Amino acid sequence: MYAYTDFDDKFLTQRNAEFRAQVERRIDGSLTEDEFKPLRLMNGLYLQLHAYMLRVAIPYGTLNGAQMHRLADIADKWDKGYGHFTTRQNIQYNWPELRDVPDMLDALAEVNMHAIQTSGNTIRNVTADHFAGAAADEIADPRPVAELIRQWSTDHPEFQFLPRKFKVAVSGATHDRAVLKAHDIGLQIVERDGVRGFEVIVGGGLGRTPMIGKVLYDFVASEDLLPTLEAIVSVYNLLGRRDNKYKARIKITVHENGIEDIRARVDARYKLIRPQFTGVDQQMLARIEADFAKPAFASKSLAPFESAYSNDPVFRAWADTNLTDHAAQGYAIVSISLKAHGATPGDATSAQMRVMAALAAEYGHDELRISHEQNVILPHVHRADLPALHARLKEAGLGTANIGLISDIIACPGMDYCALATARSIPIAQEIATRFDDLKLEHDVGPLKIKISGCINACGHHHVGHIGILGLDRAGVESYQITLGGDGTQDATIGERAGPGFSAEQIIPAVERIVRTYLELRHTRDETFLETYRRLGLAPFKAALYPEAKADAA
Amino acid sequence: MPKSFQPSVITANALLEGDVVYLRGTEWVRDLHAADVLTDAADADIRLLEAQARVAEVVGVYLAPVDAENGIAPTHFREAFRATGPSNYAHGKRESV
Numbered sequence A: 001m002y003a004y005t006d007f008d009d010k011f012l013t014q015r016n017a018e019f020r021a022q023v024e025r026r027i028d029g030s031l032t033e034d035e036f037k038p039l040r041l042m043n044g045l046y047l048q049l050h051a052y053m054l055r056v057a058i059p060y061g062t063l064n065g066a067q068m069h070r071l072a073d074i075a076d077k078w079d080k081g082y083g084h085f086t087t088r089q090n091i092q093y094n095w096p097e098l099r100d101v102p103d104m105l106d107a108l109a110e111v112n113m114h115a116i117q118t119s120g121n122t123i124r125n126v127t128a129d130h131f132a133g134a135a136a137d138e139i140a141d142p143r144p145v146a147e148l149i150r151q152w153s154t155d156h157p158e159f160q161f162l163p164r165k166f167k168v169a170v171s172g173a174t175h176d177r178a179v180l181k182a183h184d185i186g187l188q189i190v191e192r193d194g195v196r197g198f199e200v201i202v203g204g205g206l207g208r209t210p211m212i213g214k215v216l217y218d219f220v221a222s223e224d225l226l227p228t229l230e231a232i233v234s235v236y237n238l239l240g241r242r243d244n245k246y247k248a249r250i251k252i253t254v255h256e257n258g259i260e261d262i263r264a265r266v267d268a269r270y271k272l273i274r275p276q277f278t279g280v281d282q283q284m285l286a287r288i289e290a291d292f293a294k295p296a297f298a299s300k301s302l303a304p305f306e307s308a309y310s311n312d313p314v315f316r317a318w319a320d321t322n323l324t325d326h327a328a329q330g331y332a333i334v335s336i337s338l339k340a341h342g343a344t345p346g347d348a349t350s351a352q353m354r355v356m357a358a359l360a361a362e363y364g365h366d367e368l369r370i371s372h373e374q375n376v377i378l379p380h381v382h383r384a385d386l387p388a389l390h391a392r393l394k395e396a397g398l399g400t401a402n403i404g405l406i407s408d409i410i411a412c413p414g415m416d417y418c419a420l421a422t423a424r425s426i427p428i429a430q431e432i433a434t435r436f437d438d439l440k441l442e443h444d445v446g447p448l449k450i451k452i453s454g455c456i457n458a459c460g461h462h463h464v465g466h467i468g469i470l471g472l473d474r475a476g477v478e479s480y481q482i483t484l485g486g487d488g489t490q491d492a493t494i495g496e497r498a499g500p501g502f503s504a505e506q507i508i509p510a511v512e513r514i515v516r517t518y519l520e521l522r523h524t525r526d527e528t529f530l531e532t533y534r535r536l537g538l539a540p541f542k543a544a545l546y547p548e549a550k551a552d553a554a
Numbered sequence B: 001m002p003k004s005f006q007p008s009v010i011t012a013n014a015l016l017e018g019d020v021v022y023l024r025g026t027e028w029v030r031d032l033h034a035a036d037v038l039t040d041a042a043d044a045d046i047r048l049l050e051a052q053a054r055v056a057e058v059v060g061v062y063l064a065p066v067d068a069e070n071g072i073a074p075t076h077f078r079e080a081f082r083a084t085g086p087s088n089y090a091h092g093k094r095e096s097v
Helices: A006-027 A033-042 A065-078 A098-109 A143-153 A222-239 A250-257 A259-276 A280-291 A303-311 A313-322 A350-363 A383-395 A426-439 A504-521 A529-536 A539-545 A547-553 B041-052 B077-084
Strands: A045-047 A052-057 A062-064 A082-085 A090-093 A168-171 A185-192 A195-202 A214-221 A323-325 A331-336 A347-349 A367-370 A376-382 A450-453 A467-474 A477-484 B008-014 B020-024 B027-029 B058-067
Touching (some): A065 A090, A065 A098, A082 A350, A143 A280, A195 A222, A214 A222, A214 A259, A250 A259, A303 A313, A313 A331, A350 A367, A350 A376, A350 A383, A376 A383, A426 A450, A426 A504, A467 A504, A477 A504, A504 A529, A504 A539, A529 A539, B008 B041, B041 B058
Parallel strands (some): A450 A467
Antiparallel strands (some): A045 A052, A052 A090, A185 A195, A323 A331, A331 A376, B008 B020, B008 B058
């Protein structure tokens, strides 16, 4: 993976020293909160409901064992012994004290990590397919170009005060696991006549006005990518609305001006700035690519795997749900669930982080990934090592066999932590997971993605959940609105609103009615919830959700 | 007739810890039940302005309406969560309970 150069080290040291001085000046009263707030946000520091929150970037979701260890150490030393992994491949610490934050940032810098541009109206942490560099369906590893974009966008002088935040995601696989079409810019690596390039998608986003991204260019050659990105963000920087926060994202700019108009403007801007890109970026990219060379894969007997698979039903259940095909012979991609039934989605204790770091070192070529679905991935594990690995995961409370199932829920922090939230998300996720675990139904139900957001900003991606839940404040009471049929993959679809909201007490039975309706209506066990929904539409689910409406109509 | 004033407390987050605090006299306290309940609009306005000026101690000072019939109870669930801490762990205000 990418190792910082002297330049990177120096930049980060200076930046951290600058922020340390800003914190000191805030504490001694020379900076007001109005002056300090934009400075702290640029460095990932929020003030939430009960405490500060530090959001640390995990660029394109990749980290090594030493970095994961350091995240654990930080959780113990300056927080409450855990961290929360987010839908943007970041980690959040929910309880730091202002005075300690500069020390936390210095501790991160020692392992090539930072919190820069994890907030504010800037280009945020670049996300990528969490199976990058390992997936069997991949054309090319998206992380080198994601790293190039990280370097280009970090402290980019033109883009520090954009109309609004700006999110870029990259994937090199045929299956979209990075929700490309819900990003300000989504980049899909493609090949045309043997030449590698990018499909460039713009104007996607969730939030108040969900939009599926539109193709701006179906092919941009690798060497033209950075100037293209610069042209897009530059056009948005001038054209994006600054009069209304809710209309400031590029999705609205694209929607209001039309994709053709945006393309014409980007073309014009591109022409102007292209000569400034002399190819230095491509030299840097080549060096970065060398850092992402594939590990030396081993060749071993699969006997231990086969034996455990036949003899140990617990292992088999886990292997059936938590493994994904790897590009290399004999290897698997392991998804470690941070969704034990009843636990807070995405949270890991410092002890669990250390176990995962150790397992990555022992069995996984020292690589870990954070998925936008709030799980941890060991991308390269030989199948022969899986039984031993699984045993260790189980001991650490990390053996839950539920990846892609109903209890593998995305949930934003909601009103338990977030200052913007309008309702809680975490307890709803906990109760749904516990309920379906009690019913012993989830393996029978099969693939089903529930995504919960505690406000309209949709950090929990509810619009693209097969079942989406949005928590709102309705006349001083928490109310939960259901959307159905959303999809965050290459077939991206915004879910349909099912009808009036449910109270916190009603929402769990409501979800259960949806699931039971699916079980009754599916053609075969192999027809997934989403397939059944697409075949039948909203009507049967709506009837199950609102039986009283049906009775009224009769 | 002017709209009647809803009894309120003055609340904010502590600058250093970020914890939710309430104004009692001239002190910031951590417990809602120890807060001064303000019942007069003019008095509340003045106290709020004074509190907002204490920029080296707190962030985001505002008036939060409460029900003060029996003890002090927040009128909105957001304020109830601020007063009691998160629901998933015994952290923050739940640690001391």
